Amino acid sequence: MQSCAVVGSGRMGAGIAHALLLTGASVTVIEATQELGEAGRERVAALVNDSAVRETLTQAVSEVLARLTCGVGAQAAAGSDLVVEAVPEDPALKVSVLADIEAVVDQTCMIATNTSSISVTELAAALDRPERFIGLHFFNPVPASALVEIVVGVQTSNASVDAARAVVDSMGKTAIVVRDSPGFASSRLGVLLGLEAIRMVEEGVASPADIDAAMTLGYKHPMGPLRLTDLVGLDVRLGVAEYLAAVLGDRFSPPQLMRDMVARGELGKKSGRGFYDW
Numbered sequence: 001m002q003s004c005a006v007v008g009s010g011r012m013g014a015g016i017a018h019a020l021l022l023t024g025a026s027v028t029v030i031e032a033t034q035e036l037g038e039a040g041r042e043r044v045a046a047l048v049n050d051s052a053v054r055e056t057l058t059q060a061v062s063e064v065l066a067r068l069t070c071g072v073g074a075q076a077a078a079g080s081d082l083v084v085e086a087v088p089e090d091p092a093l094k095v096s097v098l099a100d101i102e103a104v105v106d107q108t109c110m111i112a113t114n115t116s117s118i119s120v121t122e123l124a125a126a127l128d129r130p131e132r133f134i135g136l137h138f139f140n141p142v143p144a145s146a147l148v149e150i151v152v153g154v155q156t157s158n159a160s161v162d163a164a165r166a167v168v169d170s171m172g173k174t175a176i177v178v179r180d181s182p183g184f185a186s187s188r189l190g191v192l193l194g195l196e197a198i199r200m201v202e203e204g205v206a207s208p209a210d211i212d213a214a215m216t217l218g219y220k221h222p223m224g225p226l227r228l229t230d231l232v233g234l235d236v237r238l239g240v241a242e243y244l245a246a247v248l249g250d251r252f253s254p255p256q257l258m259r260d261m262v263a264r265g266e267l268g269k270k271s272g273r274g275f276y277d278w
């Protein structure tokens with residue numbers, strides 16, 4: 001994948017563009033306006049500079065930045081080998097962006113979405129070449145995350161899965177391959193653990209710190225499920241839990257304590273209070 005484009009250069013798109021640049025590819029970050037494109041380019045450049053400071057960059061900063069450009073609209077993706085879509089989590093927006101991209105790229109171009117929850121198969125319905133469409137679910141912050149979930153839609157071809165694996169390998173990250181299903185592998189397991197931990201607080205089984213210690217010290221998790229919920233944001237997790245409960249069943253139903261905390265504005269780190277004081 002020598003020529004890549006990333007559509008949407010916010011938190012995730014900038015990180016994905018940075019990861020692609022480090023593979024040696026040329027990368028165009030695409031936004032809806034020139035001003036937003038320039039801002040996105042600056043975000044990616046800042047990540048490149050950070051990796052130089054942390055001495056994880058094996059090439060000169062100037063050489064890497066020479067391969068980074070920004071563009072406006074789908075047309076800027078023409079000629080790409082790989083386009084990764086990272087616009088906000090809005091199905092209608094993603095469908096329209098993906099269809100616009102497919103209309104301008106070559107038949108051989110692979111198109112990926114970084115959606116964290118929308119069905120890859122459903123997004124593929126808007127495309128003429130669904131076999132070349134796949135989910136590449138990166139984690140936040142991208143430079144510090146070792147994992148990428150490759151999400152395989154019903155019509156995604158094996159060749160596309162192999163190509164996606166090669167891209168993730170070339171980034172020095174580890175790929176797991178997941179059939180397109182709600183919550184993929186990561187959110188489905190992670191959110192369920194978090195919900196059960198909240199139910200345990202609700203039932204007075206133990207304090208948040210002790211429940212977290214059960215997982216960090218007892219099971220060697222790097223972080224307890226309640227501290228992680230505070231970091232992600234209770235409101236964000238509530239939204240994911242409601243979606244998973246609707247599609248996978250009651251085991252994902254949000255506990256009343258979670259709803260009450262969100263209603264009180266206790267959203268975790270971003271509001272200063274959640275299961276912990278921040």
Ligand SMILES: NC(=O)c1ccc[n+]([C@@H]2O[C@H](COP(=O)([O-])OP(=O)(O)OC[C@H]3O[C@@H](n4cnc5c(N)ncnc54)[C@H](O)[C@@H]3O)[C@@H](O)[C@H]2O)c1
Pocket residue numbers: 007008009010011012013030031032036040086087088089090097114115116117137138139140
């Ligand atoms: N933030 C996370 O922790 C995280 C983790 C994994 C996956 N994701 C997924 O990644 C995607 C992006 O999330 P984010 O946190 O980077 O959002 P963000 O809001 O930081 O960035 C989205 C970017 O898309 C741009 N954009 C909007 N409409 C556009 C258009 N029509 N054409 C081009 N660019 C457009 C915006 O200007 C913005 O820069 C979402 O699908 C999200 O679910 C997010």
